[in-house]
Amino acid sequence: MKDKQNFWTRKFWQSALQSNSPEQQQMSDAFGLYLLLALSGGSMDAYSYLFRGKVFANAQTGNVLLMAVHLAGREWKLAGRYATPILAFVAGIILADWIRHYVNREYLDNWPQILEELNPSWHWRQCTVLLEIIALSLACIMPLNLNFLANMLSSFACGLQVESFRALSGRSIATTMCIGNMRSGTYYLDRYWKTGEGKYLIQAIVYYAIILFFALGAVIESILIAYFGAAALLFSVVILIIVALLMFL
Numbered sequence: 001m002k003d004k005q006n007f008w009t010r011k012f013w014q015s016a017l018q019s020n021s022p023e024q025q026q027m028s029d030a031f032g033l034y035l036l037l038a039l040s041g042g043s044m045d046a047y048s049y050l051f052r053g054k055v056f057a058n059a060q061t062g063n064v065l066l067m068a069v070h071l072a073g074r075e076w077k078l079a080g081r082y083a084t085p086i087l088a089f090v091a092g093i094i095l096a097d098w099i100r101h102y103v104n105r106e107y108l109d110n111w112p113q114i115l116e117e118l119n120p121s122w123h124w125r126q127c128t129v130l131l132e133i134i135a136l137s138l139a140c141i142m143p144l145n146l147n148f149l150a151n152m153l154s155s156f157a158c159g160l161q162v163e164s165f166r167a168l169s170g171r172s173i174a175t176t177m178c179i180g181n182m183r184s185g186t187y188y189l190d191r192y193w194k195t196g197e198g199k200y201l202i203q204a205i206v207y208y209a210i211i212l213f214f215a216l217g218a219v220i221e222s223i224l225i226a227y228f229g230a231a232a233l234l235f236s237v238v239i240l241i242i243v244a245l246l247m248f249l
Contacts, residue, residue, distance in 0.1 A: 037175035042217025043236040057154035058176040085155035092159020
């Protein structure tokens with residue numbers, strides 16, 4: 001029994017720390033990195049909702065719903081408050097997809113010699129993380145009368161993240177929202193209860209760990225807002241800087 005537990009423990013950490021994708025092994029596919037991204041994702045959503053006019057940065061379902069409600073009430077200005085982050089989120093997804101197709105090692109080989117040393121560890125996701133850092137840094141300095149712009153920048157960053165980090169070890173996963181992770185985690189937990197196979201428990205733990213870190217990010221951000229106001233979003237910026245640096249390992 002102990003040997004079996006040790007086996008599944010090793011399998012869990014192998015899954016957590018390595019990528020099983022057909023692409024080259026890369027730090028951006030590590031479980032620990034996804035936990036940090038989920039922490040940042042929860043922070044972004046809490047910031048936009050609590051400090052920037054109760055608009056969601058990540059949860060576009062909520063924005064679509066509230067936009068539709070205000071449209072029904074002919075409250076055009078309020079509807080626009082929720083429409084703009086949706087458009088920014090879509091723009092982030094499109095840009096991340098463009099970056100994935102056009103920013104690659106082959107292209108970087110033509111860059112100046114100063115970047116050649118970065119080639120062995122460079123990955124297209126580092127570009128999207130850098131854009132996230134810039135967008136969220138700008139959102140921090142937006143005055144309250146420009147909340148719509150701050151929310152657009154936050155949603156743009158979320159669109160970049162959700163498209164760039166959408167699978168872990170071949171499993172579909174999200175670091176900026178919870179509903180898909182909750183469905184998948186619960187499915188694997190149910191499979192474990194039915195079969196007793198440890199591999200399903202490992203998969204359930206991965207999904208629920210992502211949810212836990214997302215919630216933790218929201219908790220931390222809520223506390224920081226009370227002390228730092230607009231600058232509280234720098235918490236997410238710092239996390240993303242750490243993520244970017246880790247991706248060079």
